[in-house]
Amino acid sequence: MTFVAPPGYQPVYNPRIPYLGPIHGGLREGMSIYIQGSIPKDISRFHVNLRCNESASGDIALHFNPRFDGLDKVVFNSYRNGSWESEEKVRSMPFTAGQAFETVIGVGAQGYEVKVNGKDFHTFKHRLPVQEVRGIQVEGDVSVQSITVIGGGTAAGGNPGLGMGGGYPGGMAQGGYPGGCMGDGYPGGNAGGLGGGYPGGCAGGMGPGGFPGSSLPGLGGQPIHNPAVPFSTMIHGGMHPKKTFIIRGRVPSGADRMAVNFVASGSGNTALHLNPRVKAGEVVRNSRIGGDWGKEERQLSTNPFREGQFFDMSIRCGNQKFKVFVNGEHLFDFAHRMSFYEINMLEIRGDVQIFYVQF
Structure with missing residues (x-):
């Protein structure tokens, strides 16, 4: 029996690392990215990139980079026109070697609101337009159980051929895009995305505790965090x-x-x-x-x-x-x-x- 996710809910389970996958319909204010996984005991560093295209090249709107190097810290940055911009270093480490974690990247009006294990960690102010973000990349010393984009669905120019079956047009698209990962990413990887392509508008704004101005297509009730x-x-x-x-x-x-x-x-x-x-x-x-x-x-x-x-x-x-x-x-x-x-x-x-x- 096939898992049928509701529109606006794009889960990927147990992706192979390095991972590169799409955000169907793009990113916008009010959406959230949940990453659940675990840190190996012999960790050095890992990073999560929100990329402005569906390949491993081009601009990066958010570079989130925990470093276990004796002076533990988390580095935030962006990459534009072939160059890294100014780093923001948070000299605090919310991750623990050998332990499971959940990270939520919420797309707020002013920036990316990062929480780790339910606690606020850092807000990285927007430097590139949120609407340009098209993909998620995870690399380094980390094991990932799931990556879930909440509040997705299709914007204009989406991919109606990559629906999810069970009453949604286009049927199931295993692995998101043919051949695993996309573009010049990692051949044979697991894009794992459940396609966009859901007709209709957005219903149901975020409730208290969510991010202002958000909407979740297809899920009518208020999300509760x-x-x-x-x-x-x-x-x-x-x-x-x-x-x-x-x-x-x-x-x-x-x-x-x-x-x-x-x-x-x-x-x-x-x-x-x-x-x-x-x-x-x-x-x-x-x-x-x-x-x-x-x-x-x-x-x-x-x-x-x-x-x-x-x-x-x-x-x-x-x-x-x-x-x-x-x-x-x-x-x-x-x-x-x-x-x-x-x-x-x-x-x-x-x-x-x-x-x-x-x-």
Whole structure:
């Protein structure tokens, strides 16, 4: 079964490093780039470039370069017309050798707002027009679990032939562009992008905690960043077929269990109780109707919820069942046991850190 990302959500999983991949439809204010990965114990340095074309040459709007060299620092810069510009050095190191990390690059009105592991780190003021950025490059001593562009979709002149299937024009484009990476990048690499080409405009501006003036095509609700757990939110517009929920987070060290619940607040029924039990190595699924729990479902081919691991979960409501994907892989289906139209609330509880919720 193929993971179907909603428009405006461009994930790439486990790319080979060095990596060079596209930002379909280009970059603009309000978008975010999430990078999840880990730092090797013998790190020297790595860098992330936001490039102004889809090849490994030309201008660089943002060069983000952590250096472990005895005088640990993170260097920010830009590259224009064949020359590096003035460096900005932050003599603080938010990354730890041998540890996992999550970096968010938010495109703000004044600059790139960089957060590491949920904490503000540095804002690099724009030197080149954001609209010129077309690609992401990652090189050096780093292992990457996922790169996700949020708030994408297609601007004029996009690539309608690179849609994602599942009701989006153009079908699935494995690997983004034929032959792996693009231009004169790294042959045989993994561009891995899910194409743009989504007709229509932008719906749903960023809510509190987001970046001002942003929009997320195709995802109608307000995105929520770094909510406290336990967390609950009303599902505006109600549940309906093809509605997709994106939950990005991390299972902290020492975690025992967590739960994601889809609730009908009027009746108190829980249509889906998704219950990863970290220490037991299980992901239990169930429903609670009329005060009574139903039959548990436990069978899984793999369990992605492990201590210290990040996860990127997509829960999609179908006519007959929920389809759940984690890190781009199909995890399970859960057949509806009550009318999904009654569902009006999402709850997240337990031992989990949540970075982002959107539906």
